[in-house]
Amino acid sequence: MISLQEENKLIDRILAGKQEPYARLVENYQRFAFTIALKILNNRPEAEEATQDAFIKAFHYLKNFNRKARFSTWLYRIVFNTAVSYKRKKRPVLSSIEHHDRADEPEQSLEKDDKQAFVLKAMDKLNEADRLAIQLYYIKEFSMDEVAELMGQNMNTLKVRIHRARQRLADELRKILKEEALTL
């Protein structure tokens, strides 16, 4: 990770016309940005493309970045908006294929742990905003502030959303387990 001071120096150099320091910023934030895009798009190649677009956009609009917020917060918002617009553009056929092609979920562990598979199944019942909020909340590298900021919500709304989403997941899980028990 790079420090805030180093980050500011890199931004100054980029704004002065140098391109190479941007590689350092991309390197530093690529995993965070890619994770956000992946959670929204559920498709690795598409998430990678959206993340790349977001980084390119951020580079071109860097002069508009006011340093009141952190660069990461500003970048994550761009990634979020880019991924959401990718999702909107996505054709329905592609979307239904991707629904079953969840590349980010290791198949082996799904087989190993039925409960995990059932929780993931229950996740599908949540609306998109709840699902994204809960997924990012559990990634310890993202702070609650960052998740709220990138989703354009205030902290209290986000907390309630996450709380209710977990309750809904538990309800769905119980329902699924009950159904499974009946089919045995």
Added chain:
Amino acid sequence: MEKIPTTVDDRLLDYLDGKLEGATLQQLKKELENSSSLQARLETLRAVHRVLAHAKLESPSPAFVNRVMQNLHAVSFPSALSPRNGLLLLVGVMVAAGILVVMISAGIFDQVQGVVSLDQVSPVKKYFQQSLPAISINGKLVINIIVGLNLVLAFLVLDKTVLKPFFQRRAGAHV
């Protein structure tokens, strides 16, 4: 199985997040010992919590940084106005300016003249005791200024949506 109230659910989630302590924690533990439905609910919430807690950062492909750096200038970023919308706006501005010029040449605004007496404007009257001068307004002059502003706007739109992207593309093609 009895229905768990939302407030109890909230406490169970706080418990899983490690936010409960002291008397509240002891109280919940006691309740858990005495209620099988509460235990079952905690187990379901715990299962959800455990699965989600495995979430981690994902990595893009190894060549990602290089690809971003190579493509930094490959994509041209449209301005807020797309070329199509820019051209439409440009045509609209030019048509409006053209109509005004035709009307001016026809002499429609030649007779539009008037005097606005500031003494008649009530808020001004309230704050100024002495009498204020009257302002004469020439309709033709006002319309000429509007036409001028329209032409400036037309030039800005033309520059932003047509000229700049065109020259940027040309410069890119020569690199």
